Amino acid sequence: MQASLPDLPPTDVLIIGAGLAGLTAALSLPTTLRVVLLSKGPLSECASAWAQGGIAAVLDADDSLDAHVQDTLNAGAGHCRPEAVRTILAQAPDAMDWLCAHGVPFTRHADGRLHLTREGGHGQRRIAHAADRTGSAVHSALLQACRQRPQLTPVENATALELLTAADGRCTGALVQHAGRLLRWPAQHTVMASGGLGQLYSHTTNPEGSSGDGVAMAWRAGCVVEDLEFLQFHPTALHINGRSVGLVTEALRGEGALLRLPNGQRFMPAYDERAELAPRDIVARAIATEMARHGLGHVLLDITHRPRAWLEEHFPGVSALCAAHGLDLATQAIPVAPCMHYACGGVRAEVDGSTGVMGLSAIGEVACTGLHGANRLASNSLLECVVMGRAAGACLADAVPSKSLMPAPSAPSALSEPLPAQDHGATLAALRQLMQNQVGLVRQGHNLEQALAQIGSWRAALPDHSPCALPLRNRLDTAWLITNAALRRGTSLGAHARSDAPLNAQSLFAR
Ligand SMILES: Cc1cc2nc3c(=O)[nH]c(=O)nc-3n(C[C@H](O)[C@H](O)[C@H](O)COP(=O)(O)OP(=O)(O)OC[C@H]3O[C@@H](n4cnc5c(N)ncnc54)[C@H](O)[C@@H]3O)c2cc1C
Structure with a gap:
């Protein structure tokens, strides 16, 4: 074809x-x-x-490239490529200049300096942002x-x-x-x-x-x-009726938001000395552990010590997200739970x-x-x-040699016959549930083996050369690669947690 x-x-x-x-x-x-x-x-x-x-960059005289590199290496659990880390982070100030030159309206102090906020794992305020709608x-x-x-x-x-x-x-x-x-x-x-x-x-x-x-x-x-x-699971997605409905930025914890159980008790200090500002994997697993221990569908994130006007100025996006779900960030602790965020x-x-x-x-x-x-x-x-x-x-x-004399390409016009529609909905839903349950925040060898076998059988059932199968094949191939990698790494490291092989230094599941 x-x-x-x-x-x-x-x-x-x-x-x-x-x-x-x-x-x-x-x-x-x-x-x-x-x-x-x-x-x-x-x-x-x-x-x-x-x-x-926001965007991390060393822009303050009290900060340094070495400190940003070290925070990155610490979060990366010794698995980073140090030369790539230094090369990329060293270019952060130039990258910020380039974005400013393109007119990005970053939040600034009255004197024109960029306002920098702080997020988990960073030892300094070094996050440039445009309120909480940076992206x-x-x-x-x-x-x-x-x-x-x-x-x-x-x-x-x-x-x-x-x-x-x-x-x-x-x-x-x-x-x-x-x-x-x-x-x-x-x-x-x-x-x-x-x-x-x-x-x-x-x-x-x-x-x-x-x-x-x-x-x-x-x-x-x-x-x-x-x-x-x-795979990084974000600790704090807003959780309504058992569903993740949007992200609650980590900068909220950077500005003092605390994680609590429904009885108001804090739990992060028992897991890590950095408490709410520990790296994401630690916070996400601590939340999951507390949810499992107390049979909860979510925990609470509390920034009610900040005045409403301040919250609306600094976190208009999160305030609006909460309001859309009938929650008032200024007076209520909001329900949050971890969910899949970043590869x-x-x-x-x-x-x-x-x-x-x-x-x-x-x-x-x-x-x-x-x-x-x-x-x-x-x-x-x-x-x-x-x-x-x-x-x-x-x-x-x-x-790439320039073909500058040729006209700009137009949007597609020469098209084949319509591609027959294929309904892969049931397999896709089953795949997402399988990945969530068996290749999720905390993994176990036998679950990973089962998941790999199931994904393998879905892949084997796909027709060999049909373009109609490619959207599903792409998802199945990537899911198979993730699961295979998770199975092969038999010990816990960074964001990859195996309950059948906890971390060498300390178990993240014990208080
Ligand atoms: C809610 C949220 C908040 C985040 N907050 C931050 C933050 O504050 N700071 C930070 O550093 N990072 C943050 N991240 C992570 C960061 O946003 C992403 O890592 C980053 O934006 C990825 O950019 P990208 O250009 O690689 O991909 P994307 O921005 O996701 O763009 C991917 C593009 O590829 C297209 N695409 C995908 N598949 C195909 C295909 N088969 N054919 C054609 N096109 C395709 C999509 O349509 C899209 O246009 C956040 C992520 C999320 C989801």
Whole structure:
């Protein structure tokens, strides 16, 4: 079937994903290159636009690169690639200057200095932010800049299903589903910027498009994937009627919010001396332990010691989220529980996105540079998107010959017959539940073995060469890779907790 598909006019650079990583790369390429930017859903729907807390950067005279590096290495549980950590964090001030130059309205003091907040695992105030809507402020400023570029064509509701490869292994573009049809989009260079994989779980902070497609596609195209067992569960998603309805930023705890049991008692000091500001994995597992111990569906997060006006000024997004669910942040402790949030691992890549497969880069959350190690330090991921996107753009400026005299690519018009609709709903729901229950916050060997066998049997039942099966195949392949990685790592480390093999130094499940 693929041989008879129509080719769209080739483009110079095809970017799969229009989050912060994809937009930054697009804006960092020479304006002479023709660039196509795919978004699986609407352009505004991505994790980047949903980020609340902010971007970590050393911007204060009392702070230092060494301190930021050390906090990152500590959170990463000794599993980071130290050279990648230092390279990325050293570029944070430049990355912030670049974002400010694009007009991002960061929150500032009256004298014009950036206001810095603090998050778990950071020894200093070093989180630049735009109130608690940082992601939306950054994403919309960059999207506006992209729209000014005549050679750049954003295409919404276009899902890459498979990477195209030549006989020598080079990536030559992607097979794309758009408006229910299938087409080949050839490119001199392809950038995978498809974000995270939270939608493989039934409780997640991630948007609909974050289903791990990029990991599966890149893996089948020959990339190495690594550290996929290290999935970060955010400790505090707002939990209403047994469902996660949105993230409650860690900055709330940075500003003094306390975790309590329903009787008002605090529990974090018994788990870690940093209490509510311990790294996320410790806080998430402490909450899960307390929920299990007391048979609770959630615990409470309390910032009622702050005045309403202050909360509305600093946390308008969380205040509005709570209000939408009938909760008043200023007078009530709110119900929170952990849920799947961030993939520390992914497609192995250098800081400039190089993957080892010619013609293919990977940047942003889909990539694994080793910055996060076994557990991400809060607010290092938006930073990584900007640093990688800029580095990838600069690298491709040299590597991709410009076809500047050709017109900008148009949105797809030459299309194949409609792709027959396939209903994979039941398998997808079962997959998400399986991942939540058996490959979740705390894992056990026999559960992982069962999950791997179940995912394996779903994969085996898929038809071999049918493009209709590719959306499901991508999710199953990524779920299989995560589960296999979790099974193979028989000891607990960072965000990967095995109750059948607790941490060497201390059990996180004992008080
Ligand atoms: C609620 C929330 C809050 C967060 N807060 C913070 C924070 O304060 N600070 C911080 O540093 N990090 C935060 N994070 C993490 C951070 O937002 C993400 O790691 C980062 O935005 C990832 O950016 P990205 O460009 O790699 O992916 P995304 O922004 O998720 O963009 C992925 C893009 O790829 C597209 N895509 C996916 N699959 C396909 C496909 N098959 N074909 C075509 N397109 C595809 C999507 O449509 C989307 O356009 C938060 C995450 C969430 C979910």
